[in-house]
Amino acid sequence: MTDTPAPRHIPDRLDNPLSSAIFSWEALLVAVAVAIFAVNSFASPYFLDAWSLSDLTFNFTEKALIALAMALLIISGEIDLSVAAIIALASTIMGMAVQAGAGTPVLVAIGILVGLGCGAFNGLLVTRLGLPSIVVTIGTMSLFRGIAFIVLGDRAYKGYPSSFAFFGQGYVWWVVSFELALFLVAAVIYWFLLHQTSFGRRIFAIGNNPVAAQFSGVRVGRIKFILFCLTGLMAGIASVLITSRLGSTRPSIAQGYELEVITMVVLGGVSILGGAGSILGVVLAAFIMGLVTFGLGLLNVPGIVMSIFIGLLLIIVIALPILWRRVRRERFT
Amino acid sequence: MKIFLKYREVWLLAAIAVLIGLISMRFPGFAAPGNLRQLFNDTSILMILALGQMAVILTRSIDLSMASNLCFTGMVVAMLNAAHPAIPIPLLIVIALLVGLVLGAINGLLVWRLNIPSIVVTLGTLTIYRGATFVISGGAWVNADQMSPEFIGLQRAAFLGIPVLSWIAILVIALFFLLMTRTALGRSIYAIGVNPTASVYAGIDVRRTKFIVFCISGMTAGLCGYLWISRYVIASVEVANGYELNIIAACVIGGISIAGGIGSVGGAVLGALFLGIISNALPVINISPFWQMAISGSAIILAVVLNARGERRQGRIILKKAEAA
Numbered sequence: 001m002t003d004t005p006a007p008r009h010i011p012d013r014l015d016n017p018l019s020s021a022i023f024s025w026e027a028l029l030v031a032v033a034v035a036i037f038a039v040n041s042f043a044s045p046y047f048l049d050a051w052s053l054s055d056l057t058f059n060f061t062e063k064a065l066i067a068l069a070m071a072l073l074i075i076s077g078e079i080d081l082s083v084a085a086i087i088a089l090a091s092t093i094m095g096m097a098v099q100a101g102a103g104t105p106v107l108v109a110i111g112i113l114v115g116l117g118c119g120a121f122n123g124l125l126v127t128r129l130g131l132p133s134i135v136v137t138i139g140t141m142s143l144f145r146g147i148a149f150i151v152l153g154d155r156a157y158k159g160y161p162s163s164f165a166f167f168g169q170g171y172v173w174w175v176v177s178f179e180l181a182l183f184l185v186a187a188v189i190y191w192f193l194l195h196q197t198s199f200g201r202r203i204f205a206i207g208n209n210p211v212a213a214q215f216s217g218v219r220v221g222r223i224k225f226i227l228f229c230l231t232g233l234m235a236g237i238a239s240v241l242i243t244s245r246l247g248s249t250r251p252s253i254a255q256g257y258e259l260e261v262i263t264m265v266v267l268g269g270v271s272i273l274g275g276a277g278s279i280l281g282v283v284l285a286a287f288i289m290g291l292v293t294f295g296l297g298l299l300n301v302p303g304i305v306m307s308i309f310i311g312l313l314l315i316i317v318i319a320l321p322i323l324w325r326r327v328r329r330e331r332f333t
Numbered sequence: 334m335k336i337f338l339k340y341r342e343v344w345l346l347a348a349i350a351v352l353i354g355l356i357s358m359r360f361p362g363f364a365a366p367g368n369l370r371q372l373f374n375d376t377s378i379l380m381i382l383a384l385g386q387m388a389v390i391l392t393r394s395i396d397l398s399m400a401s402n403l404c405f406t407g408m409v410v411a412m413l414n415a416a417h418p419a420i421p422i423p424l425l426i427v428i429a430l431l432v433g434l435v436l437g438a439i440n441g442l443l444v445w446r447l448n449i450p451s452i453v454v455t456l457g458t459l460t461i462y463r464g465a466t467f468v469i470s471g472g473a474w475v476n477a478d479q480m481s482p483e484f485i486g487l488q489r490a491a492f493l494g495i496p497v498l499s500w501i502a503i504l505v506i507a508l509f510f511l512l513m514t515r516t517a518l519g520r521s522i523y524a525i526g527v528n529p530t531a532s533v534y535a536g537i538d539v540r541r542t543k544f545i546v547f548c549i550s551g552m553t554a555g556l557c558g559y560l561w562i563s564r565y566v567i568a569s570v571e572v573a574n575g576y577e578l579n580i581i582a583a584c585v586i587g588g589i590s591i592a593g594g595i596g597s598v599g600g601a602v603l604g605a606l607f608l609g610i611i612s613n614a615l616p617v618i619n620i621s622p623f624w625q626m627a628i629s630g631s632a633i634i635l636a637v638v639l640n641a642r643g644e645r646r647q648g649r650i651i652l653k654k655a656e657a658a
Contacts, residue, residue: 081578131637132591134395138578139585139633146627153623251623256575259397263456272450302472304570308464315443315457322447 029284040295054175056294061179062238064286067264068190069234077274078133083235084257085144090114090239092148095157095249111240119232123225148251157249168245191279207274341588345603359618376609377502383583385553387601388546393593394451399554400576401462406432406558411475411568418481429559437551441544475568487563526593586636
């Protein structure tokens with residue numbers, strides 16, 4: 001009827017347990033992941049090697065870190081399109097610090113603080129002035145990346161210290177890279193935050209009905225502000241990882257990441273209208289996107305064609321539950 | 334004074350006049366008629382795209398796939414021209430409109446039939462259409478020397494001293510003005526944005542109307558596909574990369590509310606002009622073009638702040654009237 005469809009069916013134990021287990025979003029994602037995995041291991045002999053599976057994770061860990069915080073933000077009914085620009089700005093300021101002779105600890109601190117600062121700036125504009133986040137963050141996206149362009153122009157910063165390379169290139173244990181370990185730890189933290197704390201409950205409440213949440217004593221503005229800060233913080237951390245992995249800073253760094261992060265979040269079953277979603281879904285979606293890009297890469301499919309698969313996957317995965325609900329409704333009414 | 338409060342287009346017009354005035358202080362030739370004509374011509378494509386996006390945003394939706402649609406359609410038209418130079422240009426323009434319409438209709442159908450939020454649909458088709466461009470072209474470019482002289486001739490052709498490209502923009506602006514202010518469809522588009530529920534009770538088919546606005550935005554993107562290629566004489570997968578956000582930025586600066594129902598044809602045109610002036614004027618007054626992004630970003634944020642205040646002020650005026658009565 002209007003553009004706010006019925007809330008997504010959230011299965012619980014009172015439903016038919018079997019059908020809700022089969023048709024829950026996460027189960028669908030697992031099935032997709034297993035299918036892609038099977039196709040890939042048949043298609044290429046190199047796929048099942050532990051090291052190549054480890055290389056696969058570099059495709060998505062940086063974006064997935066941001067996706068964790070973005071999921072919370074989107075569940076609360078807001079969105080942040082400026083994350084890729086935050087990466088560019090943080091990376092640029094890290095590059096300036098390197099020119100001034102800063103060491104690795106300082107660089108990491110700069111990346112994290114710049115991210116946090118940009119997130120707070122977004123949060124202030126949205127919550128203090130009551131502006132729509134999609135437009136504000138399109139603006140700050142141009143602003144942040146614009147500053148990176150003003151500072152760098154067509155030049156690039158290089159010469160990062162060798163100890164700085166660990167964050168984007170190092171391994172903590174056998175084939176587990178530092179990036180992957182960091183992502184897994186962060187995923188557990190965000191899962192706990194969203195699904196096990198009252199803070200997480202409040203995020204869902206805001207997303208479902210901000211006015212009702214406000215009247216129930218939830219500090220809507222403050223929580224949204226915190227979520228923008230978290231998203232900025234994760235973008236700052238991602239900036240440290242990317243800059244470390246590439247070993248250089250250009251103002252065009254991480255171009256187009258914002259849409260990939262949002263695709264990851266939506267693919268993970270988070271409702272773009274707010275109020276529904278899970279961290280598990282986002283983690284699965286990150287792995288699926290990584291599997292797709294890596295598997296197609298082994299088959300020498302160019303990156304831009306992979307994006308067709310990601311786009312189709314996004315639309316199909318969103319459409320399936322809707323179609324399924326419709327079929328079920330027609331059977332029972 | 335009332336007119337200032339009532340119409341944000343007046344604000345924007347004043348801002349553009351001030352901007353041109355400031356640039357003229359640094360570079361006297363900037364406000365010359367010839368240069369302004371050039372400016373309008375350079376901004377024509379963005380204006381047409383902003384009008385298509387405006388129709389979508391008015392219904393509380395968003396179309397992120399316009400730039401990819403433009404890229405795909407442009408490639409189709411360029412390849413047709415390279416393979417069959419005999420196809421007349423008017424027919425190519427019709428083909429561009431149709432291809433754009435089909436791509437827009439795909440977005441519209443997913444929104445209409447499946448009720449998927451438009452931002453998700455168009456985020457998906459944004460990547461799909463650009464990928465499809467690569468598939469049909471095999472990653473190859475279509476260069477100027479592969480295009481027929483008539484195909485490229487559009488940018489040099491002029492009528493009454495005004496380039497044909499500008500005439501096309503003027504025609505599209507006129508059509509949109511008629512559509513938004515003189516037709517039942519235009520009225521429905523505004524109604525849906527203001528209050529979707531009330532629109533349903535008023536007998537408007539909300540989702541079908543959304544389907545139609547996506548067809549409209551698709552057609553404008555398709556038309557611009559041809560215009561873009563003929564103007565910049567290169568068709569590749571990279572055409573208009575990231576441009577979708579520029580189109581939305583033009584709408585936002587033009588005072589079109591992302592919450593739907595507020596905005597006008599004049600606003601979209603002026604918003605596009607504002608961005609066009611910024612991108613065109615910087616090299617003229619010796620500011621590095623690298624400043625362009627940051628300036629546009631600041632303009633967007635400022636526009637959003639001002640627009641939000643305007644919307645709130647309207648509310649207060651209604652309350653004052655109620656108190657007085």
